[in-house]
Amino acid sequence: MYPHERSLVKKLADKPFALVGVNSDRDLQELKPVLESEHITWRSFWNGPQGTGGPIAAEWGVQSWPTLYIIDQKGIIRHKNLRGEAMEEAIDKLVAEAEAKK
């Protein structure tokens, strides 16, 4: 997943797009070296010390990982759990919409 995310972030760096994570690792100290080695530059909320049982995942009813939501520029949920090419196409389309409205 990380390489795909990295290329997406790179490709859309100058566009109205952001990758925002919700991280469900229990131990941040163990995670820190991974952020560096995998070049995880995008920002993540931390789901807290309960890991997958934390409050954000519970609020969003997330029961499997990864779960992906695509949210448009107005804050409306537009897609859930698209993967691969279908996900990229949907993001490109919404980014184009957002640019057109600017």
Add this chain to the structure above:
Amino acid sequence: MSACLPVSLSLRAWIAILISGSDHFHFPEVRMRRLLWLLAAGLLLLPLACSDDKNKQQVNAPPQPATPKGKFDALDNEFKVQQMQLGSQFQTARPDEQQKIRQKAMGLGNEFADRFYQLAEDNPKDPVALDALFWVLQNAPASPVYPKAADKVAARVDEMPLKDLAERLSTMRGGNPKILDSVFQRAEKEESDPLAGDLLGWVAMNGGMVPVGQQATERLLEKYPDHAAVERLCLTMNLNFPKAADTLKLILDKSKSPRVRATAALGLGKKFAADADNPGANSADADKAVAQAEKYLAMVVDQFGNANPALKAEAERERKKLNLRVGKEAPDIVAKDLDGKEFKLSDYRGKVVLLDFWGNW
């Protein structure tokens, strides 16, 4: 006591098999019941496996039993030993082999079915015949002898002592139409007896695919509106049954207990929420289902919430999930990042956001 170890290991392995087999069992309650059943079976075996070597030999190589009951016990034991062996194999197997072992474990009952059925055939007058037939019903639903065993049990439902029948049914799942019919007829014959309510509850619970299930629900509510089976039905009903919504609506209408009615309304809310999430549903159907789900969940909260805080909390969780649908506004997230600095999802308004629930595992 070292003999205990493999048992607990294989028990864990069994649980692993069952959980990993969850694609066959979509409903936690079904899985849970299997799990409890197997745990019970495992606990029964525990003393056998923990006893000293002399006893252990008896388990592995029982003397040729003479009585029908002895034959039944030996056969059942052989089944359980093989079950445990598969359990320990599963635990050490490679993932690609695990699938095969799981299938073998799931089908193990079917391999024993002929011998249990034959035992019943050979000893028609012995009480063990009924044990053997019920064994087939419980453990071997896909075996060729299952329909014959079901016919035989259905024919005897009428003459069995009510208490015995209710007890046997309480651990049995499955909806063979002939047995459902005969159990329903038996319940209809009984005068007001809570055990007859148990029978109706069993038919209602397992007969979701056939008309008699709905009929049993109606009779249960008519004759025993306060029976514990009504609440159990709300809590454990398979929401995928075609008549699930009708049954729950009936309970919501007819029951006098606010708690049971709240449970039925919550079940309806969940049922419609699941319908809305069904990938096969078109958007108009999904919208209708969402509206229905919202209606029933609101009922749980507004009408029954004060007296039933646990049900209210669950309804509120379901409501939040409904709001996480495509087309709805994303709820804001305000929390700390991995460096401990707070930020908000709404900071990104104006941008397209890929929100990624991830973990490094």
